[in-house]
Amino acid sequence: MIKINVAEIQKSLVGSKKLVYEVTPEELEISPEDLEVVGPVRFTGTITNAGDVLLLQGKVTATVKRVCGRCLEEFTAVSTADVLEKYYPAGTVATEADALVYDGDLVDVAAALRESLVLAEPLKVLCKEDCKGLCPVCGANRNLHPCTCDTTRLDPRFSALKELLKK
Numbered sequence: 001m002i003k004i005n006v007a008e009i010q011k012s013l014v015g016s017k018k019l020v021y022e023v024t025p026e027e028l029e030i031s032p033e034d035l036e037v038v039g040p041v042r043f044t045g046t047i048t049n050a051g052d053v054l055l056l057q058g059k060v061t062a063t064v065k066r067v068c069g070r071c072l073e074e075f076t077a078v079s080t081a082d083v084l085e086k087y088y089p090a091g092t093v094a095t096e097a098d099a100l101v102y103d104g105d106l107v108d109v110a111a112a113l114r115e116s117l118v119l120a121e122p123l124k125v126l127c128k129e130d131c132k133g134l135c136p137v138c139g140a141n142r143n144l145h146p147c148t149c150d151t152t153r154l155d156p157r158f159s160a161l162k163e164l165l166k167k
């Protein structure tokens with residue numbers, strides 16, 4: 001839970017508060033299955049009284065562990081996600097089913113930061129743009145151990161065809 005006191009900004013329309021936070025993945029309740037975060041999560045942004053809702057805007061940054069889709073090596077990368085979330089006062093009829101609500105003077109922004117980070121995570125990542133991947137013949141990581149295997153004939157479609165022809 002990361003509670004922000006919004007008593008001040010609720011007093012005036014377009015009242016706004018600058019937020020600079022550094023929190024742990026535990027405080028954000030990010031489970032390693034969702035995203036492996038290394039070190040603190042940083043958030044900078046604002047929360048603004050927009051009349052009927054409070055508007056949370058900003059950027060969340062964390063160092064995360066990723067696995068390269070080509071060579072399967074683990075590496076760390078800095079993930080930055082935009083945060084844009086509306087908070088409705090408890091008891092009001094929210095228009096969206098998954099709307100976030102707040103009660104009294106406190107807004108819990110943990111869910112918004114967590115969701116933004118998890119959703120920003122790309123499905124496929126490479127450790128580097130020109131990652132050479134694993135050798136399909138000997139299995140070596142070709143970034144670390146360049147091998148001399150002949151991989152030209154190893155198009156999987158052709159090898160499957162060859163298997164068929166053998167029968």
Ligand SMILES: [Zn+2]
Pocket residue numbers: 068069070071072073126127128131132133
């Ligand atoms: Zn790689």
Ligand SMILES: [Zn+2]
Pocket residue numbers: 135136137138139140147148149
């Ligand atoms: Zn090889």
